[in-house]
Amino acid sequence: MRARNAVQDRALRLKVTSFAFVGVVxxxxxxxxxxxxxxxxxxxxxxxxxxxxMVAVTGSFVMNSLITFAAESKRRLRARAYAAFLLAQxxxxxxxxxxxxxxxxxxxxxxxxxxxxxxIAKALxxxxxxxxxxxxxxxxxxxxxxxxxxxxx
Numbered sequence: 743m744r745a746r747n748a749v750q751d752r753a754l755r756l757k758v759t760s761f762a763f764v765g766v767v768x769x770x771x772x773x774x775x776x777x778x779x780x781x782x783x784x785x786x787x788x789x790x791x792x793x794x795x796m797v798a799v800t801g802s803f804v805m806n807s808l809i810t811f812a813a814e815s816k817r818r819l820r821a822r823a824y825a826a827f828l829l830a831q832x833x834x835x836x837x838x839x840x841x842x843x844x845x846x847x848x849x850x851x852x853x854x855x856x857x858x859x860x861x862i863a864k865a866l867x868x869x870x871x872x873x874x875x876x877x878x879x880x881x882x883x884x885x886x887x888x889x890x891x892x893x894x895x
Contacts (some may be wrong), residue, residue, distance in 0.1 A: 773865070790813075
C-alpha cells in the first residue's frame, strides 16, 4: 500500500511538474499577447485577456494532451476533449480575469502607474489560474479511467 502511494505521489508530482513547464510556455504566450493587445493595440483588459487566454489555452491543450496527460489522452487530439478542456478552463479564465481587474484597480493608486499595475496583476492572475487549471485538468478533463476487472477463466 505504501509503495503504491509513493508511486502515485511520484506520478502526480511528475504531472504537476510537466503541467508547470507547459504552463511556462503558455504563460509567455499569454502574457506577451495580453500586453501587446492591451497596451499597444488598446484593447480593453477583458477583451485582451480573453484573446490571450484563447491562444494560450489552445497551446496548453495540445501540449498537455501530448505530454502531461499522454497516458490518459493516448496522445490524441480530439475535438470533444478540447471542448471539455475549454469548458473546464473557463473557471481558470474567470479567476484570471477577476484577479487582473481587481488587483490592477487596487494597485494603480498605490504604485502610481496603471501599466505597471496591470502587468503585476496579470502575473498574479497567472498563478491563480494555474492552481484552478491544473486541478480541473487532473481531476476532470484528463482523469484516469478506472481499471476494468479482468475475467479469470
